[in-house]
Structures are given as structure tokens and as C-alpha cells.
Amino acid sequence: MENNHAERSHAKLSASSSARWLACPPSALLNAQVADTASDFAREGTCAHELAEYKVNKFLGHNVRDPTENLDFFDAEMAECTDSYLQYITEETTKYHNPVVMVEQRLDFSAYVPDGFGTGDCIIITDEVLTVIDFKYGKNVLVSAENNSQMMLYALGALDMFGILYDIKEIRMVIFQPRMENISEYTISVEKLLEWAENTLIPTAKLAAEGKGEFQVGEHCRFCKVKATCRERAEYNLMLAQYDFAMPAELEDTEIETILPKADSLVSWVNDIKEYALSQAIAGKQWTGWKLVEGRSVRKYTDENAVAEKVKSAGADPYEHKVLGLTAMQKLLGKTKFNELLGGLIYKPQGKPTLVPDSDKRPEWNSAENDFKEES
Numbered sequence: 161m162e163n164n165h166a167e168r169s170h171a172k173l174s175a176s177s178s179a180r181w182l183a184c185p186p187s188a189l190l191n192a193q194v195a196d197t198a199s200d201f202a203r204e205g206t207c208a209h210e211l212a213e214y215k216v217n218k219f220l221g222h223n224v225r226d227p228t229e230n231l232d233f234f235d236a237e238m239a240e241c242t243d244s245y246l247q248y249i250t251e252e253t254t255k256y257h258n259p260v261v262m263v264e265q266r267l268d269f270s271a272y273v274p275d276g277f278g279t280g281d282c283i284i285i286t287d288e289v290l291t292v293i294d295f296k297y298g299k300n301v302l303v304s305a306e307n308n309s310q311m312m313l314y315a316l317g318a319l320d321m322f323g324i325l326y327d328i329k330e331i332r333m334v335i336f337q338p339r340m341e342n343i344s345e346y347t348i349s350v351e352k353l354l355e356w357a358e359n360t361l362i363p364t365a366k367l368a369a370e371g372k373g374e375f376q377v378g379e380h381c382r383f384c385k386v387k388a389t390c391r392e393r394a395e396y397n398l399m400l401a402q403y404d405f406a407m408p409a410e411l412e413d414t415e416i417e418t419i420l421p422k423a424d425s426l427v428s429w430v431n432d433i434k435e436y437a438l439s440q441a442i443a444g445k446q447w448t449g450w451k452l453v454e455g456r457s458v459r460k461y462t463d464e465n466a467v468a469e470k471v472k473s474a475g476a477d478p479y480e481h482k483v484l485g486l487t488a489m490q491k492l493l494g495k496t497k498f499n500e501l502l503g504g505l506i507y508k509p510q511g512k513p514t515l516v517p518d519s520d521k522r523p524e525w526n527s528a529e530n531d532f533k534e535e536s
């Protein structure tokens with residue numbers, strides 16, 4: 161049993177989950193015991209990667225087959241995003257004289273992490289600089305290259321592989337995330353990278369592989385498979401309920417300020433618990449004091465075409481005619497044509513006020529009330 165755990169844990173110390181297991185080492189073993197469920201987002205990302213790989217390989221003159229017709233997901237946006245990735249790689253490679261370029265390169269970083277390996281989307285080597293580029297197709301979470309542990313693991317793998325052949329001094333890590341118009345770059349010296357590997361990575365990976373170390377709650381819990389049932393996360397969030405409030409019937413400002421920084425974490429934790437409890441109940445589990453019922457439902461047509469025909473024969477127009485939304489319109493026209501035709505007809509209304517910590521980079525909201533105060 162112990163052995164089994166150890167083996168599975170090794171395989172689970174992946175680069176993509178490294179931000180989590182580096183912050184919370186015991187999460188590695190716990191996650192290794194939960195089966196993967198590939199989401200549609202993940203499958204879409206895999207297709208985009210396949211297409212991007214093909215385009216770069218073709219550009220490099222390799223003999224490759226266009227995978228488009230066999231992709232489970234494909235649309236104009238994917239074609240455009242992979243085109244802009246290719247354009248970026250083209251620009252990067254033409255910047256240097258005779259660079260070595262590798263696509264979908266398997267990178268072995270097992271010298272630092274038990275059984276650690278991953279795949280670098282694109283590696284470019286010039287004399288002293290090794291560039292690792294990662295294509296991210298996600299559009300919800302902005303990914304930064306700065307001290308990005310996934311990229312640092314790839315960099316270590318690449319360094320192990322090519323460090324003997326080239327006198328590499330610096331590693332450039334690039335996240336190319338076209339759907340968020342994000343190209344994030346970060347450069348780290350080989351010396352600093354190896355220092356991190358020695359002092360942080362190796363000891364933490366060892367703890368993670370053995371299921372040891374301290375649990376640590378944080379942003380990374382979002383990607384943890386046991387986030388709904390994790391005791392540490394529950395205790396962290398429930399601590400708020402134990403807050404020793406002062407006596408007056410209403411909360412003081414300082415008390416609200418104590419609750420605010422924890423509110424997001426609390427809400428997402430409670431939602432994770434609700435989602436988990438529901439999925440378990442649907443799978444047959446009985447929660448004492450709870451039952452599954454049918455939710456609210458709305459009326460629907462059984463056959464839209466038949467409805468349209470009936471309404472038309474009664475002399476009325478069954479259709480509503482609306483201009484497509486921005487996303488659908490951009491999909492229809494493609495980004496370039498969309499900007500060319502409609503650039504002057506698009507505006508961005510002021511967003512709703514959102515309360516965020518002082519550390520947030522956005523400038524402070526200028527409300528009408530503040531404007532009025534300033535004027536008077």
C-alpha cells in the first residue's frame with residue numbers, strides 16, 4: 161500500500177500542479193488518489209495545442225500532417241489564436257542568428273523532482289539564452305511568467321538536457337496566452353534558478369512525494385481535487401466564525417475590515433462544499449437531514465421549426481432579429497476584420513464598482529459622489 165502511494169505520488173508531482181504541491185506538499189498524495197476528470201476546457205486546450213504544434217512544425221519545415229479535421233474542437237478563434245502563436249514564434253526565432261528551436265520537447269526534471277517530466281511547447285536556444293515558451297489557451301485566469309514554478313521546472317529540464325552543449329547563462333520564460341491578450345515574460349539567471357532548485361524545490365518535492373509537510377491554504381486550493389473535503393481548508397475558513405466579536409448589536413467598521421479579506425475564500429469554500437455534497441447526492445449518497453428534489457424548470461418548445469411554421473401560417477413573425485453580440489460577431493468576422501469594420505463603433509462602459517484590497521493594481525474608482533465632492 162505504502163509503495164503504491166509512493167509510486168502514484170511521484171507521477172503526480174507534475175509541473176502544471178507544482179504551484180499547489182510546492183505551497184502545500186501533502187496535497188500531492190491526496191490528489192493522486194482522486195481520479196482525473198477531463199473537462200471540456202481541458203480537451204479544447206489539448207486541441208489548440210495540437211494545432212499550434214502543427215503550425216510551428218510546418219513553419220520549421222518539418223513533415224507534418226494538418227490535424228484540423230480530426231480535432232474534437234475547432235473554430236475560427238482557435239485558428240486565429242494558433243496563428244498569432246505561430247507569428248510570435250516566427251518573430252522570436254528570426255530575432256536571433258541560427259537559433260535551435262524545439263517543439264513539444266519532452267523535458268526531464270527528475271534530477272530535482274521524483275519522476276518529474278513535462279513537455280515544453282517551444283524551446284529556443286541561442287548562445288547564452290534559453291527561452292521556454294508555454295502556450296496557454298485558457299481565458300479565465302491570467303497566467304504570469306514571473307517566478308512561475310511550472311516554467312521553472314521546464315527550464316530546469318531544458319537546462320539539464322542542453323546545458324552541456326551550450327553555455328547558457330539566462331533563462332527566459334514566456335507565457336503566451338492569446339485569449340487574454342497576455343504575453344508574460346520573465347528572465348532568471350541560471351544561478352538563481354539552481355539556487356531555488358537546491359533550497360526550495362528539492363526538499364519540498366521530497367516532502368510532497370512522501371506525503372509529508374505542512375498543509376497550507378491559499379489561492380492554489382482552487383486547483384486541488386480535495387478542496388471540498390480538506391480539513392485544513394475547512395478549519396481555516398471556519399476560524400472566521402470563531403471571531404470574538406465585540407458586544408454592540410451591529411458590527412464596527414474594524415470588524416467588517418477583518419471579515420472582508422476572508423470573504424472570497426469563505427464564499428468559494430462554501431460553494432465547493434455545496435457542489436461536492438450535490439454531486440455525491442446525485443451519485444446516490446444520503447446526507448442526513450437532506451434530500452434531492454427537482455429544481456425550478458421553465459417551459460420549452462418541443463420543436464422550434466414546427467413552432468415557427470405554425471406562427472408564420474397564422475400571419476405573425478416568429479423570429480426576433482438582433483445584432484450578434486461582440487464575441488459572436490468577432491468569431492464571425494475574425495479579429496482583423498472585426499477591428500477594421502467595427503473598431504469605431506465599440507465602446508467600453510464604466511464597470512461596476514468592486515471592492516478590492518489596497519494592493520490591487522487598478523486605480524481607485526471615481527464615483528459621481530466623489531466627483532461632486534471634489535467640485536464643491
Ligand code: SF4
Pocket residue numbers: 180184186187190375376377378380381384385386387388390391392393
Ligand atoms: S485544499 Fe488547499 S490546503 Fe487542502 S490539501 Fe488542497 S491545497 Fe492543501
